[in-house]
Amino acid sequence: MKLLLTNIKKLVQTEQIAQLKICGAEMAKLNNLDDAYLYINSGIIEDFGTMTEIKDFEYDQQIDVSGRMIFPSFCDSHTHIVYAGSREIEFIDKIKGLSYEEIAKRGGGILNSAKLIQDISEDELFNLSKKRIEEIISLGTGAVEIKSGYGLSTDSEIKMLRVIKRLQKEMPITIVSTFLGAHSVPLEYRGNQEEYVNLIINEMIPIIASEELADYIDVFCDKGFFTVEDTDRILLAGMKYGLRAKIHANELANSGGVQVGVKYNAISVDHLEYIEDAEIQCLLNSDTMPTVLPSSAFFLNLKYSPVRQMIKAGLPIALASDYNPGSSPSGNMKLVMSMGCINYKMTPEEVINATTINSAYAMGLSETHGSIARGKVANFFITKDIPSVEFFPYAFGSNLIDRVFINGIEITQ
Ligand code: NIG
Ligand code: FE
Numbered sequence: 001m002k003l004l005l006t007n008i009k010k011l012v013q014t015e016q017i018a019q020l021k022i023c024g025a026e027m028a029k030l031n032n033l034d035d036a037y038l039y040i041n042s043g044i045i046e047d048f049g050t051m052t053e054i055k056d057f058e059y060d061q062q063i064d065v066s067g068r069m070i071f072p073s074f075c076d077s078h079t080h081i082v083y084a085g086s087r088e089i090e091f092i093d094k095i096k097g098l099s100y101e102e103i104a105k106r107g108g109g110i111l112n113s114a115k116l117i118q119d120i121s122e123d124e125l126f127n128l129s130k131k132r133i134e135e136i137i138s139l140g141t142g143a144v145e146i147k148s149g150y151g152l153s154t155d156s157e158i159k160m161l162r163v164i165k166r167l168q169k170e171m172p173i174t175i176v177s178t179f180l181g182a183h184s185v186p187l188e189y190r191g192n193q194e195e196y197v198n199l200i201i202n203e204m205i206p207i208i209a210s211e212e213l214a215d216y217i218d219v220f221c222d223k224g225f226f227t228v229e230d231t232d233r234i235l236l237a238g239m240k241y242g243l244r245a246k247i248h249a250n251e252l253a254n255s256g257g258v259q260v261g262v263k264y265n266a267i268s269v270d271h272l273e274y275i276e277d278a279e280i281q282c283l284l285n286s287d288t289m290p291t292v293l294p295s296s297a298f299f300l301n302l303k304y305s306p307v308r309q310m311i312k313a314g315l316p317i318a319l320a321s322d323y324n325p326g327s328s329p330s331g332n333m334k335l336v337m338s339m340g341c342i343n344y345k346m347t348p349e350e351v352i353n354a355t356t357i358n359s360a361y362a363m364g365l366s367e368t369h370g371s372i373a374r375g376k377v378a379n380f381f382i383t384k385d386i387p388s389v390e391f392f393p394y395a396f397g398s399n400l401i402d403r404v405f406i407n408g409i410e411i412t413q
Contacts, residue, residue, distance in 0.1 A: 003040040004059040010069040011036035015373040021361040024314035043407035073142025073379035074333035077362035080324035084116035110184035113150040136331040142379030149180030161213035179214035201237040209241035217243035221257035228256040235264040250274040268362035289362040293322035294339035307344040318358040338396035378408035
């Protein structure tokens with residue numbers, strides 16, 4: 001299938017030479033082409049340029065994009081999309097004054113979702129998750145990471161990971177899978193956390209690795225959850241089985257999570273509300289992508305990560321949705337962009353880089369996703385008629401996405 005898109009008002013985030021990630025001051029730059037064409041062959045971007053230099057392409061379909069823009073699809077590098085039920089009762093508890101940690105201590109929070117996972121069938125869990133993926137596709141996402149972590153027993157963790165594997169096969173978007181057995185300590189292991197860590201290391205990781213159920217391994221390394229020592233042991237065990245780290249760190253306290261993540265060459269460390277100079281220095285000497293989750297900090301009323309300071313120091317930043325029932329019941333990456341601008345003082349160019357190329361890097365996908373570059377997967381969307389690129393994050397409550405393409409094929413909604 002050969003697709004030619006012409007008269008594109010602005011083709012956003014083009015790259016002549018594709019980069020793996022964009023750091024520091026470079027994040028404020030974007031290469032956009034005015035009055036452009038885009039040529040797709042068999043699901044891959046074959047060429048693009050301005051209308052004045054268009055070639056005599058062969059095509060099966062032509063779309064006139066006059067008046068509208070094309071953006072590369074969002075890459076959402078941190079989600080917990082596979083879950084059962086919802087947690088709006090805790091939403092009320094939070095409104096009435098309980099904190100995320102207090103709810104967790106009472107056996108709620110993640111453990112509530114874990115109870116629901118135990119009894120649901122793989123088919124039901126698949127169908128619920130499929131609907132959420134269809135929703136995020138319509139919101140412009142073209143690649144997503146999904147974590148386990150509501151199983152918290154060997155069988156239920158495997159159930160979640162099998163569902164993710166089936167989604168990888170049956171859904172059109174690119175999906176990477178992360179094993180998050182260390183998301184919360186189950187009630188029966190309270191007071192005996194080390195035993196649960198042993199179960200993860202000695203039983204869960206070997207099975208998950210042998211069935212090739214995960215690409216990455218995650219730990220919620222934070223106050224009240226898993227310690228730096230637990231995290232160190234789990235990441236070391238994961239590494240031995242070829243699972244690269246990608247962790248939750250420094251959301252609730254200055255937990256030491258960033259340092260232990262960097263020690264194991266994590267592909268990303270995520271949340272990062274509690275960041276000081278030591279963490280920034282540590283990240284500067286690493287290949288780890290600092291990832292911030294604006295909708296989760298917003299939903300939980302957390303303090304905001306010092307993103308401006310991190311960019312000023314020369315770090316790259318990725319933004320992701322953290323779509324999950326407890327701290328971010330939304331996978332809307334356009335809203336994440338707007339929150340990046342409003343709450344973290346990022347510019348529109350910076351939030352576009354953070355939700356595309358840098359978040360692709362945070363999933364190990366930036367060679368194939370995250371920009372309009374020759375040879376990359378043709379995941380993109382056509383906007384409605386908008387006056388400028390800046391209008392896109394500015395109009396934070398409007399759906400400005402008109403048509404979505406994944407692997408060069410239009411997704412009909
Ligand atoms: O990234 N912080 C840890 N885990 C999730 C929340 C999961 C939940 O509350 O269900 C997060 O915010
Ligand atoms: Fe998370």
